[in-house]
Every structure is written in C-alpha cells, then in structure tokens.
Amino acid sequence: xxxxxxxxxxxxxxxxxxxxxxxxxFKAARGGGYSAATDLDVLAFRFPxxxxxxxxxxxxxxxxxxxxxxxxxGDRPDMIVGEVKEGxxxxxxxxxxxxxxAAVLARFGCSSPAAAQRAATDLVRSGRxxxxxxxxxxxxxxxxxxxxxxxxxxxxxxxxxxxFLEDYIREYWGLLHHGQFKxxxxxxxxxxxKARRSTGGA
Numbered sequence: 609x610x611x612x613x614x615x616x617x618x619x620x621x622x623x624x625x626x627x628x629x630x631x632x633x634f635k636a637a638r639g640g641g642y643s644a645a646t647d648l649d650v651l652a653f654r655f656p657x658x659x660x661x662x663x664x665x666x667x668x669x670x671x672x673x674x675x676x677x678x679x680x681x682g683d684r685p686d687m688i689v690g691e692v693k694e695g696x697x698x699x700x701x702x703x704x705x706x707x708x709x710a711a712v713l714a715r716f717g718c719s720s721p722a723a724a725q726r727a728a729t730d731l732v733r734s735g736r737x738x739x740x741x742x743x744x745x746x747x748x749x750x751x752x753x754x755x756x757x758x759x760x761x762x763x764x765x766x767x768x769x770x771x772f773l774e775d776y777i778r779e780y781w782g783l784l785h786h787g788q789f790k791x792x793x794x795x796x797x798x799x800x801x802k803a804r805r806s807t808g809g810a
Contacts, residue, residue: 610754612766613692615647616749616792619769620650622776623674624658627651633708646702648712650690653742660783675772679746679762687718689731690749697750697763704732704746713739728769735761777801796805 609617609629617627654674669684673741674680689712691703702708709728714721727744730737736745746761753765777784779795785802789795 609650609792609794610692612694612749614791615766615773616650616690616692618791618794619652619675619773620652620688620690622773623654623672623678623730624793625652625654625678625686632710633711634704646700646705646708648689648703648708649692650688651712652688654680654686654688656681656685659741677764677768677772679745681743686718687739687742687744687793688747689744690747693748693750694766695750696752696754697748697765698754698759699746699748699761704706706732713744718742718744733760773797774801781805 613629613683617629620627629649631648631651633646633648638741644701658674659682673682680686689703689709691699706725706728709723709731710724713719713724713731715728719727726739727739731744731746736743748759748761748763749766750763751766753763773794778801781801784798787798789798
C-alpha cells in the first residue's frame, strides 16, 4: 500500500470509518470484454456516532465527534470516495468520471444502477450527494491544499492528517500503549511514540 494512502486510511479509521483501499473499477472494452478503468485510492463509510475506540467497561475514554476538518455530517451515515496525492490535493480524471462513481455507488448497494448514474453526476458537480439514507462525498487528500482554487469537492492536507494522528496517540497513550496495531501507518506512529518516550525516560 502507498505510504500516503496508509496514512489516510489510519486517519479515517481513527475517525470511525470503515475503509477499503485501492479499489479496482472496470469498464466495458471495445469489441467485448472488460478492462481496468482505475483504482480508487480509498472508500470509507462512517455510521453516525462512530468514534474513537472505547476501552472495555465504563471507565474508558468517551466517544467523540469526527475531526471537523473532514466535514462529515453528524446526523447521518457518510461515505467518502477519496483520492490521495503526495503533491497537490486534487481529484484525478477517473475519480471525477460519473461512470466510475456510478459503478462504485451501485456496487456498494447505495442505489440501483439507474439511480447511481444520476447520483454520480450530482456528485461530480457538487462534491456531495444524498444516496438513500446516507451522504456520499468526494474528498481529496494531499501534501498541498491550494487556497487559491475552490473545487466543488472537500480537501484535507496530509500535514493535518499526520498531526491529528500524533495528537490522538499522545492524548490516548494511557490506553494505546497496551495495544498491538496491525495497521501499517498507525502502528508505525505508535512505535515512534514508544521510542520517543523511552528516550525521554517516560
């Protein structure tokens, strides 16, 4: 998995999202058969009220609202179709293709194939759309967020993503240092924090 995608996955999971990364989408090929259209970097879904992990029992940390920088709706499920760049935060052509987005919406059961096409067109135009009982949104993650442009989709910088994860690990260190984490990016950041605290005598 790409390092930047791994960081974004850890960030979304920490904010209560289920994630799928590098999701392949196919298209009909001329003359019959199929070919790969693209791989979408990250798809994520969050139920209302999902939050940071709770410890067993009644004395663990309380839940929380997701990071405001994500722009998530607080009262209904949220689905993110995300693009991750190590340069400017922007969506590539495939992530703005209504045919690709319609295939994803239909494949994940968000709507019927016919309704998915209409929803995908709206998603490209405004960056978000209502699909059944939840909202679907386009979000671009990248090293740079160009303030001079205002695309219809949401953007989050990788610097913010990294800072959020580091702050979260420090805030909940009393709980997290007991765990073993298989998520590659999150586990690496936890290991770094262990090393820092060991060096500092904590």
